[in-house]
Amino acid sequence: MIDSPIAREFLETGRCQSCPIIDMHAHYGPFSGIYMPNHTPEQMLATLDRCGVELIVSSGHTALEDVVRGNAEMLSITERYPGRWYAYLVYNPHYPAEGQAQLEEYDRHPTLVGLKFHPSMHAYPLTGEAYRPALEFAAARRLIVLTHTWGDSPYNGPEHLAQVAERYPEVTFLAGHSCHGEFQKCMEVARKYPNVYLELTAAYAVRGLIEQMVETVGAHKIVFGCDLPWFDPHYAIGCVVMAHISDGARRAILRENALRILEGRRRV
Template sequence: MSRLGMSNKSKLAAEFIETGRLSSISIIDVHTHMGPFHGTYMPETSLEAMIHTMDRENIEWIISSAHSALFDPILGNGETEAAMKQYPDKIYGYFAFNPHYDNDLEERLAHFQQTEGYVGFKFLPDRHLYPLDGDKYTRIYEYAHEHKLMLLSHTWGHSPYNPPGMVEKLAKKYPGITFLLGHSAPGESDYAIQIAKTLPNVYLDLCDTGRLNGIIKKMVQEASSEKVIFGTDLPWYDPHYMLGSVLFSGIDDADMANIIHHNAVRLLKQKGNKQKGNKLT
């Protein structure tokens, strides 16, 4: 065993060092995208490339929304749906909602209900320049609360559109929704951690937080590992980048297993996912 492996008490970290992957436990990634993004080069944006990465790195399944859905929800959600249909055991979907395209919403919600693989909704308030507590989101909140769905929204500290304080108010108003704090509000991460600690329906998303030294250990110590979920922003980052941040964060293996696998499975089972709940492991 390498000196690095000997100095780390984690069996999962040691396994990764020796073999280059985790085989003893599969990874679940709850914050991913697919397809190209304007003005940015990413080498693995195709669905086939993403599936190859998942197989190589033992990622059992992901929850995703196409990049295009963040701007053209009709076309983009169709891309997500095609991916779920092609890989029903590997891909779940978020139904992306752009508040500037709120026409025919009831018809689109009916389509959501009938489409196999969707587990919730995806919001991007900072990109859409529309606040998370705006009226155009209300019908989505009501629907998600009624059906006990997940909602992933990007959150940024001190933002006028999606700060953690805004999520706190919404989570109290709609306890049936599981709110996933996308990126865990950089700049106000302490606030985000306290919300996750005190509200049972709020979870911290690791996506793009690995660069913040000590943040994962802090999340676990203050909010518990059961309130932290594994997200990577694939294809923006290789999932092993975020995995390394977890493996060498100084938390124990049981906490790591919660973050990279168990929490996501538990959330989808609790939400009574109709399509794939019996396949969750």
């Protein structure tokens, strides 16, 4: 049986005192194509407690559909839980005026730590001109940008990621799902660009991938996420803590890297 103290503690208690988790890829609220039993703020916080998650960063499901209503909704929630719950401002390139107005209000919302792009859902390439105002804004403030990435995508594949990483070195890009399906190319991008991190949502379930990421890119370039309220964090945690990697790597992925990325970007 696995000999990792971190894994043993999670198995026995559901949490790890010495390694509280930082979840960099979460959402909030119900969503069209899936029934989610635990999507209210109270339910999500109960899940965080149950799984030993210290803090999460979310983009609201409503915001992915309607940036005006949804970003406001997300902020109204995170501002009730300062220090525990942070937000990404969703930027939809099809609504540049609304996006610009929300960027101008960014500084008034201390729970924001960055921007969220979902090029696949918005059917617009990450490299497209309409993302430029948001990327320039993020670069000027050295923000985090969590972008959905997926393999073989016309909108957000590894090549798109590489282009924006090259163009905006001041931005810290989290590659949501690590370009699922084109993992090797995504690892190459993360290895080449210091400002690109691999984010594990859904990718964690692929057997052998976490080991490969640690070996070829380094544990210091991987962050934890699980799309809460979609997925039970314990599933994702199990994939990380039972991977064939060191406890140092587990700690880096589950906590330390995210804390380092958030340093200076958390305002509450």
